[in-house]
Amino acid sequence: MNPEHEEIAVVGAGLAGCLLACFLARRGYRVALYERRPDPRTGRVERGRSINLALSERGLDALRRIGLAEQVLADALPMRGRMIHPVVGEPAFQSYSATGDRAINSISRGALNNALLTAATALPGVRVAFDHRLVGLDPATGEMTFETPQGKTTAAAPVVLGADGAGSAVRGQLLAYGVLQESLDFLDYGYKELTVPPVGGEFALDPAALHIWPRGTSMMIALPNPDRSFTCTLFWPTHGTASFASLTSPAAIERHFATHYPDLLPLAPNLVDDYQHNPVGVLGTVRCTPWQAGGRVGLLGDAAHAIVPFYGQGANCAFEDVVALDHCLDECADDWAAALPLFQARRQGDAEAIARMALANFVEMRDKVASPVFQARRRLDHALERALPGRYVSQYELVSFSTTPYARVRRRVRRQQAVLGAVAAGTAALLAGAVGVAWTRGRRR
Numbered sequence: 400m401n402p403e404h405e406e407i408a409v410v411g412a413g414l415a416g417c418l419l420a421c422f423l424a425r426r427g428y429r430v431a432l433y434e435r436r437p438d439p440r441t442g443r444v445e446r447g448r449s450i451n452l453a454l455s456e457r458g459l460d461a462l463r464r465i466g467l468a469e470q471v472l473a474d475a476l477p478m479r480g481r482m483i484h485p486v487v488g489e490p491a492f493q494s495y496s497a498t499g500d501r502a503i504n505s506i507s508r509g510a511l512n513n514a515l516l517t518a519a520t521a522l523p524g525v526r527v528a529f530d531h532r533l534v535g536l537d538p539a540t541g542e543m544t545f546e547t548p549q550g551k552t553t554a555a556a557p558v559v560l561g562a563d564g565a566g567s568a569v570r571g572q573l574l575a576y577g578v579l580q581e582s583l584d585f586l587d588y589g590y591k592e593l594t595v596p597p598v599g600g601e602f603a604l605d606p607a608a609l610h611i612w613p614r615g616t617s618m619m620i621a622l623p624n625p626d627r628s629f630t631c632t633l634f635w636p637t638h639g640t641a642s643f644a645s646l647t648s649p650a651a652i653e654r655h656f657a658t659h660y661p662d663l664l665p666l667a668p669n670l671v672d673d674y675q676h677n678p679v680g681v682l683g684t685v686r687c688t689p690w691q692a693g694g695r696v697g698l699l700g701d702a703a704h705a706i707v708p709f710y711g712q713g714a715n716c717a718f719e720d721v722v723a724l725d726h727c728l729d730e731c732a733d734d735w736a737a738a739l740p741l742f743q744a745r746r747q748g749d750a751e752a753i754a755r756m757a758l759a760n761f762v763e764m765r766d767k768v769a770s771p772v773f774q775a776r777r778r779l780d781h782a783l784e785r786a787l788p789g790r791y792v793s794q795y796e797l798v799s800f801s802t803t804p805y806a807r808v809r810r811r812v813r814r815q816q817a818v819l820g821a822v823a824a825g826t827a828a829l830l831a832g833a834v835g836v837a838w839t840r841g842r843r844r
Contacts, residue, residue, distance in 0.1 A: 406431050406524075408543065408556035410533050411563030414508070415700035415717040417515035419562055420525050421465045422725050426733070429524035431556065433545065435532040435568075440513050451622045451630050452511070453478070453609070453711030454504040455799040461718035467518055471511060476623045477502035482608035484662060492608060493777060497784035497793075501800050503609070503711060505622040511714075533563070536572035538692040558735050559696045562717075565685050567702035578692040585683035586707065586761075588617075589637045593673040595666045597627035603666045604629055611764055612660055617641065618765045619660060631663070634682070634765070643679050682707050684754050690743040694736025699724060703743075704750035709761040710798060712753050719802070720746060752805035756798065791815060 407423055409416050412434035420430045454475065462468040479502045480494040495501055519525050534551070535544030542555045561569025573579045595603050604610055606623035621631040636642040641659075646652050649671045656664045664670065685705035691697040700717030724742045731737040767773040783791040792801075792815075797808040 405429065405557050408433065408541070408554065408559045410543075410559065410561050410569050411567075411702070412516060412527055412529070413562065413564060414512055414515060414714050415702075415721060416562035417512065417519045418461060418465070418718055419560060419699070419721050419724070420519040421515065421522060422721055424519065424522035424525050425465065426725070426728065430519070430526070431554070432519065432525065432527040433531040433533065433543070433554075434527065434529050435563075436529065438527075438529045439509060440516065451505050451624055452508050452714050453622065454506050454511070455711065455715050457712070457802055458715040458718040459504075460802050461722050464722065465518065467514060471506060471514055472504065474510060474625050475504035475506045476606055476625065477504055478609045478622070479607050480609070482605055482610045484610060484612045484660075486614075486659065486661065490610075490662075492605075493774070494781070496796060496800065497781035501796070502607075503799055505609075505624070507625060508714075510625075533568040533572070536569060536696070538573060538576055538578055538696045541695055557695060561696070561698045561702040562700050563702050565683075565701040565705035567698065569696065570687060570698055570702050573692055573696065573698075574687075576692075579687050579689055581685065581687035583683055583685055585681055587636055587638070588634055588682050589643055589679040590682060590708075591633045591635070591643065591674065591677050591679050593631040593633065593667055593670055593677070595621060595629040595631060595663070596668070598666070600627065602627050602629070612663070613765055613767075614659055615766055619663070620764070631667070634761075637679065646674070649675070684758070686751075686754070688743075688747070689740070690747070691739035694739055697724075697735075697739045697742070699742070704747075704754065706750075706754045706757045707761060708757070709764060710753065710757040712757060712798065716750065716753055716805075719749075749805040752809045753798070756794070756805070756809065 406429040408431050409420055409423070410433050412432045416432060416434075420432050423430050454471070459468050459472070462471055479499065480492055482490045482492050484490045495503065516527070520527060530547050531545040531552075532547075533543060534546050536542070536559065540555065541557055541559050542553060543559065544551060544553050559569065561567050563569055570579070570581065574581055597603065602623060604621060604623070606627075610621040610629070612619040617633070617635045619631055619633045621629040623629055638644045641655065646655055652671050652674050653664070656670060667673070683705070684707060685701065687698070687703060690699070690703045699720040701713065703720075706713055706716070723746050724738070727738040727742045727745065731741060763773070780793040784793060784796065792811070794808060794812045797803050797811065798805070803811075
C-alpha cells in the first residue's frame with residue numbers, strides 16, 4: 400500500500416486510537432478518526448468515569464517516539480510505592496523498587512487523551528469525526544455505517560483499525576459476521592469511584608504513593624490528581640453482604656466506611672453522594688481471535704485484549720501495541736495483509752501474559768500486601784536485586800520499569816522462583832542437618 404494515497408480508518412479516538420493516528424500519520428498515511436462521543440476537549444466528562452491512570456515505562460516509550468513524553472510528564476505525579484492502610488494502626492510504605500528511586504506516574508486520563516488528540520490533529524492528513532457511532536462494518540469491503548446526530552452516514556476505507564475499547568463496536572461487527580470468536584470473563588466484583596478533595600489547598604494524603612486499603616474480600620485504592628485531590632476506587636463484590644448491592648442507605652454507607660475505612664471517612668465529605676450517584680463499573684478480561692479479518696480490518700488495545708486494571712497496565716499495554724504494529728509495518732513494507740497477522744503473532748502471547756498477571760495482582764493487592772510473609776518476600780526481592788543487579792529482577796520491576804515483553808517476564812520470574820525455591824530447600828536441609836548433628840553430639844555428651 401502506498402501511504403500517501405490511502406486514508407486509514409481508525410475507530411475510537413481514545414488513548415490508543417489517537418496514538419495510533421500519530422504513528423500512522425508519521426508514516427505518511429492519511430487518517431480518519433471516528434469517535435462515538437463528542438470532542439473530549441469541550442470539557443464534558445461522564446460522572447464516575449476514571450479520571451486518572453498509572454503511566455509507566457511501556458507507555459512512556461511510545462510517547463517518546465512521537466515527542467510527547469516530556470509534555471505529558473510535566474503534569475504527572477510520581478508514585479514511588481504503595482501506602483498500605485490497615486483498619487487499625489498507621490499506614491506503612493512499600494517501595495516499588497529496590498533503590499527507592501523508581502516511580503509510576505499518576506496522570507489525568509482526560510489530559511493525556513487531549514494531548515494525544517491535539518498532537519494527532521496537528522499532523523497533516525488527520526481528520527476526526529466526533530459523534531460517530533459505528534453500527535455497521537463489512538469486513539470484506541471496509542464499508543462502515545455510523546449513527547450521527549444528523550442521521551446515518553457511510554464511509555469506506557482500505558484498512559479499518561478498531562481501537563475502540565473493551566466494548567469495541569468493530570469487534571462486535573466482526574463477531575456478527577462470524578469471522579472471530581471472543582470470550583468475556585467477568586469478575587464477581589465491580590468498581591466505584593469516590594473523591595478525596597484537597598484540605599487547605601494541599602493533598603489530604605501522601606501524593607508520592609499509591610494508597611491501598613486491603614480488606615481481604617475487597618479493597619480500595621487512591622491515586623493523586625494534579626488538582627491535589629485523590630481519586631479513590633472501591634473494588635467490591637457486586638452481590639452479597641458488604642457488597643455494592645447491600646449498602647443502600649446513607650447511614651449504612653457511613654457505618655461501613657467507619658468500620659472498614661476509618662481513616663478515609665473524615666477526608667471524603669462527599670462520600671455518600673459519590674457512592675450513591677457514581678455508577679458501578681464492571682471488571683473483566685476480553686479475549687478474541689483472530690485479531691484481524693482479511694488483512695484489512697484489525698483490532699488492538701482493549702478492543703483485542705481488555706484486562707482488569709490491577710497492574711496499571713491497560714493503557715501501557717495498548718500503547719505498546721501501537722509500537723509493535725508500527726514495527727510490523729516496517730518489516731512488511733506497509734503490506735497490511737502481512738502486517739496484521741504478524742502483529743497478532745507477536746503480541747497475543749504478551750497480551751495473555753499481562754492478563755494473567757493482572758488477575759494475580761488483584762489477589763496480591765486485596766489479600767497479601769498487609770501480610771508479614773508478603774512483606775518479608777518483598778524485602779528479599781529488593782535485597783536480591785541490590786546484591787545481583789541485572790541478574791535478579793522482580794516481576795514488578797520488569798513489568799513497570801522495562802519494556803521486556805510480558806510473556807518473557809512471566810518465564811523469567813518462574814525461573815527465578817524455581818531457583819529461589821531450590822536455594823530455600825537446600826538451606827533448610829543444611830539447617831536441619833546441622834541441628835541433627837548438634838543434637839546427636841549433645842546426646843553423646
